[in-house]
Amino acid sequence: MKQKLDAEESGIRSERDEEHRMLLEAESLHHGEGLLTEALDRFILRMDKMVRHFTPQEHRIHRDYFQKHLHPFLLLSPFVKRAYSKPLGYPGDYEMMRMLYEDHDQGETLFARLINRYCSQLSVARSVMGRVPYMLGKTNRILGRASGNRETVSIMSIGSGPAKEVQELIRSNPKGDRCHLTMIDTEWEALQYCRAKIDVLKGVTRSRIQVGYVNKSIHQLVHHPHTFDLFAGQDLIYVMGLFDYLPFHISKHLIQRLYRLLSEEGDLIIGNLDASNEARYFMEYGAEWYVLYRTPQELIQMVEGISSAQVFVETDEEGTQLYLTVRKGKRPKESLSYPPEVATVFYGKQ
Known part of the structure; x- marks a missing residue:
């Protein structure tokens, strides 16, 4: 999906008319958001069932594997990046709360914006x-x-x-x-x-x-x-x-x-x-x-x-x-x- 969106974005950025460019971006985001949400919703449910009874050592091994393969994608989200980096030394700081309360459409690329939207709108985030x-x-x-x-x-x-x-x-x-x-x-x-x-x-x-x-x-x-x-x-x-x-x-x-x-x-x-x-x-x-x-x-x-x-x-x-x-x-x-x-x-x- 990232490769496809990156290719689409390259073409969209060559569009000279700003209004048309924004329309094309919105269409790509709308289509991609549906696909990404469906895939990640299924993934999170399967992940929860799979790892919930792991030992601490098993969690560490699988967390390292998860981060090695998925961080290049997840950390494109400003929200996830701040949650992971914890610049104030702890998660859930005031800036992260501000990110939740304000515009979720953040990120340098279309794919980054989709990841940020999704992670900012999980059920726990909505709560x-x-x-x-x-x-x-x-x-x-x-x-x-x-x-x-x-x-x-x-x-x-x-x-x-x-x-x-x-x-x-x-x-x-x-x-x-x-x-x-x-x-x-x-x-x-x-x-x-x-x-x-x-x-x-x-x-x-x-x-x-x-x-x-x-x-x-x-x-x-x-x-x-x-x-x-x-x-x-x-x-x-x-x-x-x-x-x-x-x-x-x-x-x-x-x-x-x-x-x-x-x-x-x-x-x-x-x-x-x-x-x-x-x-x-x-x-x-x-x-x-x-x-x-x-x-x-x-x-x-x-x-x-x-x-x-x-x-x-x-x-x-x-x-x-x-x-x-x-x-x-x-x-x-x-x-x-x-x-x-x-x-x-x-x-x-x-």
């Missing part, structure tokens, strides 16, 4: 993108509940990354003058990017939403919790993606720390990828992107010891993204404040 409407719905519900009595709403994002959901909140609800958001991230670079985007949006929309930026690490939150005492009274704390990389004991400890920062009826929402992700080994072999996948039951176990909390887990329609809610107080679960295709109740207890 990550689905965090934005999910959290926007949760945030708007809390703002709506507080609007009647004109309370100030405090919201905190841990591992905020590009904070796409905050950008969407400002676009859709710019007059939230009683809303204060705190973005916490270990990467100052991520906070700078986030602030630049939000400042522009606030200028355009004249938003009165207040946003603060805090450069702190999870280590500080876990081992020096009093550093965060000034943030007590949060109506909503959410952590999207960070728990994908934290072992159980640290996750449980962090939940206890964050729970103490909630207001009397506050919610703590944690996103974690589900263990059923069929693209797991494609991600691990292709990009060495390793995630601590969990089941709903394992997420519930993280909250053991907080007897006063209401706990429930939701999943998205892909079945790949889990959302753990730890609720303080006795407020009942509301009706869904987001489209039913975004998430449905999966497992829970009160």
